[in-house]
Amino acid sequence: MELYEEFLKVTGVLNQRLSITPVLYGSLGLQRATNYKLNPEDIDILVPQVFLQERWQELQSTLASIGYQLVDENEHEFKKDSVNVGIAYIEDLKPFAGVDYSSLEITNHHGARFYMLSLTDYLKVYHQSLQDGYRRTKKNKKDQQKLELLGGRIQREDMLKELVHNWKHYCNKDSFIGIGSTRKAYRVLDYVIKVNLHPIGYQQSKAEYDIYQVMEERGLAELFAETYYVDEAISIQKYYKQVETRAGQSFEIDLEKDQSLLPPKYGEVLHLLDTVFDSFDLRDSSNYGLNADNKLIFIDYGMTKALYESEWVPLAEAGVLPQIYVEPCIVCGEEKELRMYGDDDSDKRCYECGKE
Template sequence: MKHAMGLYEEPFESIKTGKKVYEVRLYDEKRRKINVGDVIEFTRIPENGETLEVEVLELCQYNTFREMYEAIPFSLFDCEGWMMEEMLDGTYEVYTKEQEKQWGTLAIKVKQRTIEDIASNWRMYCIDRNFIGIGSTRKVYRVGKYVVKIHKHPIGYKQSLNELEIYTWMVEAGLSELFAKTYYVDENITIQQYVEQLELRNNQCFEIDIENDQALLPPHYEEVYRILDEKFDSFDLKDSSNYGLDIHNKLVFIDYGMTKKLYEDEWVPLAESGVLPQMELTTCSECGLEKEIRVYGENDTDKRCYACGKE
């Protein structure tokens, strides 16, 4: 679960730099909804609006702030060298003693998610509640402002390597804003920037139309399209499943690693033999909804959708 909280500049910077390990709050109704493993998005206030996502590692509840400060070293609040009265005076500038008595207090142990942390512990993050999508070769989970794509097949790994190469080239060319940033790739996973996926139309993917979808096209789109086609041999560039939307509702490439050669030489033979799934718009035999169903070869009679258990 994700929670939103405001944070003044000094504590915001302390958490951002890793100096502050515990955030201090009342144990009020809002904070009682927090669980270990949840995500908190802090927004810098009153100005700037910068955000910072952290993971909740521990929740420590105390009757009073004094009890809290007696139990947890001041250094973990980024208050090394402070006296107890300084800690309490500073806290009572934010919360009243009446509020403290009414609700009790909460120390929230947090850790900022880093690329290194996600790469080392990706199995911990790639759980059902974080699942957001699946293709024929990669399965996708959202981890805060990132996505983790698990390579279900070696072709998926090749796609991810291609995405890293393309993104790196586009940075040098000044065109990277049209792409979800690729941060990390290894044989198991790739980590990319999270971008909200373009919605389906009538429960299925569709082809981007340069003329009719002009409102979605960002600056330099046609230039980037040409580069992907001619320089990187990119495949299926008009398929809507390869796109997300940025904050301006303009297209962003989020799945851009398949090449024509990789598709024709490796993907097609495996799909035709039933090793990799193809998508077919049909009625799910279990939920009864018309959806894109994953079909493994022409003899596959299982017409359930992913939501009904077919992966």
């Protein structure tokens, strides 16, 4: 039985008998939205919450009249022959994934009337699904593949608008990839959202944006992660895999021992950053990612020597900004980078054990 055709039949009955305009949801909905074959295994729809509560018996009777029997009341799942229909309520879209269901696009097809999610709506849904405990266990790989599909289908301009508008939705513990003294980083598909923890973070992000523009003009942009967007709260940059630590710590890039990691024109770029942009701490491995050829690429390149000396150091000495020390964490016992705020800070927990 063709699932989409069956969905249209079910929808037509819901339209006519209960005046329900359902949302086509799940893999079948995403397949319809992307025109990409996903081989959905069932039909997922959303209906107004009242039909899963006060009017639940009406919904059951209506579906039974066309051959669907309730097989799981907790999951609101029905079955006819080999077809399963799962039902949830539309009002959950907002609290679950930040999707405004009142603005969904309505579709009419072969006499059936239903709502469709946009690609950015599906991006929110599947991003949130990866945080859900059940789906992370059962459907992680499939959800990740759907996110990658969406990332490829959504044009960069639209994707950036979505991330800028809804960055708080995407920045959570599961997308977290790193923290510095002034910024915190989260990965969303092929993008990194850097959230400013202090105004110095904004200055760094703005410098990265400006540096990238100049390097692009000079034909050297391939050594840098592009910064697409900057405001006082966040910046958005292209994602690259981070350079792995050595013995749990970042390390200084050695121009001889680490020769295999150095991209062409690396020396020229180092010189420019040092002499033209006053860049600071250029050879610390924590400032780099790796490109597709396993060569170094700058991902954190906005701190200047002047900014460091005039603003960062005084704030760190005053305990406003953290300094990083490598010592055993008093909770997990592992030797890790500890964020210490001034000389009187005795809280030697690592970030993973709760200290920011």
